[in-house]
Amino acid sequence: MKIIGFEPERIATIQVISNKEIKMTTKIQSKASFYAYQEKDIESIFEKIGDTATTRLLYQLPTGGGKTVVFSEIARRYIAQYRKKVVILTHRKELCKQTSTVLKSLGVQNCTINSASGNFKKGCDCYVAMVETLRNRIKSQKIKPRDVGLVIIDEAHHNSFRKLMGSFKNAFIIGVTATPFSSDISKPMNRHYETLVKGESIENLINEGFLAKPKSFVFEVELNTLKKGIHGDYTVSSSNELYSSVAMQDLLLKAYRENALGKKTLIFNNGIATSQKVLDTFQEAGIAIKHLDNKTSDEDRKEILKWFKKTKDAVLTSVSILTTGFDEPTIQHIILNRATTSITLYHQMIGRGSRRLPSKKTFGITDLGNNIQRFGEWQNPVDWQFVFERPEEFAKQLQYHATGNSAVQSHGLSAELRAKFPNTLEMTFDVESAYHEALDMDKKPKTVIQESIRQQAKMCMENADTLSEAVALAEALQPEIEWRVKQYVKCLENASRNYKEWLMEDYQNRLKLLIVKLFSKVKSPVTEIV
Numbered sequence: 197m198k199i200i201g202f203e204p205e206r207i208a209t210i211q212v213i214s215n216k217e218i219k220m221t222t223k224i225q226s227k228a229s230f231y232a233y234q235e236k237d238i239e240s241i242f243e244k245i246g247d248t249a250t251t252r253l254l255y256q257l258p259t260g261g262g263k264t265v266v267f268s269e270i271a272r273r274y275i276a277q278y279r280k281k282v283v284i285l286t287h288r289k290e291l292c293k294q295t296s297t298v299l300k301s302l303g304v305q306n307c308t309i310n311s312a313s314g315n316f317k318k319g320c321d322c323y324v325a326m327v328e329t330l331r332n333r334i335k336s337q338k339i340k341p342r343d344v345g346l347v348i349i350d351e352a353h354h355n356s357f358r359k360l361m362g363s364f365k366n367a368f369i370i371g372v373t374a375t376p377f378s379s380d381i382s383k384p385m386n387r388h389y390e391t392l393v394k395g396e397s398i399e400n401l402i403n404e405g406f407l408a409k410p411k412s413f414v415f416e417v418e419l420n421t422l423k424k425g426i427h428g429d430y431t432v433s434s435s436n437e438l439y440s441s442v443a444m445q446d447l448l449l450k451a452y453r454e455n456a457l458g459k460k461t462l463i464f465n466n467g468i469a470t471s472q473k474v475l476d477t478f479q480e481a482g483i484a485i486k487h488l489d490n491k492t493s494d495e496d497r498k499e500i501l502k503w504f505k506k507t508k509d510a511v512l513t514s515v516s517i518l519t520t521g522f523d524e525p526t527i528q529h530i531i532l533n534r535a536t537t538s539i540t541l542y543h544q545m546i547g548r549g550s551r552r553l554p555s556k557k558t559f560g561i562t563d564l565g566n567n568i569q570r571f572g573e574w575q576n577p578v579d580w581q582f583v584f585e586r587p588e589e590f591a592k593q594l595q596y597h598a599t600g601n602s603a604v605q606s607h608g609l610s611a612e613l614r615a616k617f618p619n620t621l622e623m624t625f626d627v628e629s630a631y632h633e634a635l636d637m638d639k640k641p642k643t644v645i646q647e648s649i650r651q652q653a654k655m656c657m658e659n660a661d662t663l664s665e666a667v668a669l670a671e672a673l674q675p676e677i678e679w680r681v682k683q684y685v686k687c688l689e690n691a692s693r694n695y696k697e698w699l700m701e702d703y704q705n706r707l708k709l710l711i712v713k714l715f716s717k718v719k720s721p722v723t724e725i726v
Contacts, residue, residue, distance in 0.1 A: 231406070233396040234266050241270055241393055245346070245368050250390050252361075254352060254371045256580050257395030259547025260407050263372050266395075267348045268298045270370070275304070275321045280345025282322045283364075285330065287354050290522065295324050295350065315339050327357060334363050342366055353378055353385065353540050361388060374547065375540040376584045380427065384587040392584040398550075398575045408552045410574055413455045413562045415447060418622050419535050421614040429537050435466035437614070439533060440473045443621040444564070448533055449477055451562050452511075459528035459560065460504070463513040464545045466534040474513040474533065485511040488518070516541070518548060525551035528559055535565030539594065542567050546574045570594065616672055619658045623676075625651055627683035641688065645703065648680050653710045663715040670707050677703050 230238065237257065244250050257263045271282045284299075286292050292308055299306045299322060307317055309325035315338045316323070333339040341363045349357045352371030361369060371389055378385050401407040423434040438444060452461065465471040468489045478485040484507060486500050504510045505524060512518075513533075530549040536542055549559040561574065568574075571594070583590045617623060630644045652673055660666035681700045685691045 230265070230269065231262070233400075233404075234262055234269075237266055237393065237395050238269050238273075241266075241370065242273055244391070244393070245270075245274065252369045252371075252389045253391055253393060254373070254376050254385060254389035254584065255393045255395065256373060256376045256584075258398045258401060258407070259374045259543060260550045260552075261374075261395060261401055263374070264295055264298045264350070267350070267370065267372050268295065268302050268304065271299065271322055271346065271348060272302050272304045274346045278345055280321075281316070281343050282346045282348065283330070283344050283367075284322070284324045284348045284350065285327055285357060285360065286324065286350045287327055287357075289326065291350055292324050292326060294523075299324070309333065309339075316343065327360060331360055331363075334360075346370070348372065352376075352389075358383065358388060373540075375543050376580055377539055377587060377590065381587060381591045386584055386587065389584075392581060394580050397577055399577055402575055406552060407550045408556055408559045410546070410550070410559055410561050412568055412573060413451065413560065414568055415451055415562070415564050416569070417444070417447075417535075417564055417566055418624055419566060420624060421610075422535060424537070429541075430466065430535055432467040435534055436469040439465065439467070439470040439564075441618040443619050445473060445477045447621060448474065448531070448564060449481060451564065452478075452483075452531065455560055455562050456529035456531065458509045460507075460509060460526055461511045461529040461531060462518065462524075462527050462548055463511065463531040463533050464518075465513060465515050466536070468515050470533070471513045471515050478511060478513070483511055484509060485513060487513050489515040490517050492517075522548060523551065524548070525553050525556070527551070528556065529562065530559065531562040531564065532567050533564050535567060535570075537570070537594065539571050542571050543574065610675075613672060613676065616669060617655055617659045620655045623655065625680060627680050628687060631684065631687040641684075644684060644687075645681075645699070648684075649703065649707050649710060652677070652707055653714065656707075656711055657714060663712065666711045666715065667708055670704070670711060673707075674704065677707070 237255070241253065241255060244253050255263075255267070257266065267284070271284065274280070274282055284295055286295060289310070292310065296306055296308055304322050305320065306322040306324055307320045309315070309323055310329050315333060330339065334341060342365075344364055344367045347361075347364045347367045347369045349361075349369065349371045352373045353375060357371075369389075371385070376385055376392055396404075396406075398407065402409050419430075419438070421434060421438055422430045425431045439448075448463075463471075463474060465474065468491070471487050471489060475485055475487040486503060488497060488500050492500070500512070501524075504512045505526065527549045530546055532542075532545060546561055549561070561568075572578075614623065625648050627644060627648070630647060631641060634641060634643050652670070656666040656669040656673075660669055678700055681696060681703060685696045685699070
């Protein structure tokens, strides 16, 4: 494991000295060397620990900036100076192992508290613990929180940690995250932390050579059929339905071949069904690929990650499981085969490809979920102080970028209707924009209706094998036709109700006539309709 901020020869020096000598170094000084920005943050945070005015601090540093190294050194200095216990909380067992390894590299002996391990031990001043395990130990009074002087919470934006914070009333608490924005807007982070310490920005880390520079490839995707769950992000079921469609699978394969072919690629999906569909699609295309999700056994996961590491042009399709606690610097391309409303998840996914190597100064990002449009380029500056202090305003800004303010974006197609057109990527039609464009080009307004009919005829042809199937699809489009006609009439302003009713009937008749005309020729939607 590469540890950002350390000189390799100095790590070796720490690892070969005896346990007794390691214990001495925790009381004197670290033999590790840190980057200037890391040392600055360590000093700043440690000063806050000595300031009684603050007892809960949130530290922000981008993925790949070395958060684990920074807070591990803070733990080492705290133990040396205050002679009190330190507890580091994580939510994943992979993060527990990673943190424990970094602590040992710094000369900090530590114990892990999990389902198989014990409680506080004599002679051990630093503990790495899973949230639920520690909570159970506290409830059973096997561990006494009053013995702890410092609590460090990794990936602090997760709400699972909140239930434990009240238990450590006498401890200084440090939350660590790349994105100081709660996954639940009703529970803002400034409710639990008093101040924010901002680390180096992504832009500066790239410019200074610590992170790889991204190159983005954006494919705008129609997301109208996606539905949001109770936590605000898009549901797995609606995502599976959209991203498992033939049209989206074809787009994914096309995007991969154009931008990532031959490069080690990590694909993020929102559902297992989608990821397995991706696996089938790529295997049929003769591309080396494997699938990983949270149901994969530990043994299989280990083998898959080993294969991914050693295979030069490997493709790994996954379901969010590799967003934290996973570090594979050789990744050259990230594909976001999903949409998310979570800026934290957005940064975590892209961050998996940002590790820099002597042979890797750039990496690619393919966005198939309009995420870059929603959040901005990954490397663009974010005012995290504003996000921390005014989370509700920031959430509204994200909501605006997620939905936009145009009529076509606020109009959602039903999942049932969307499912009838699996071979069509773009089902919507911006009537208002088309109308104004027609006026600007001195065209007659009725050309808008003509364009709309041609688009829907193409859709019916793409998804039907027979004329009767195509006509049935045209009839199924009636709700969408009514909506388009209403938008068109609204643009005209002075159209009568009778005209609107006539136009709806005429629209449907003209759509069916065009489909019949096309089926009388050789079926070729691309050449006949476009």
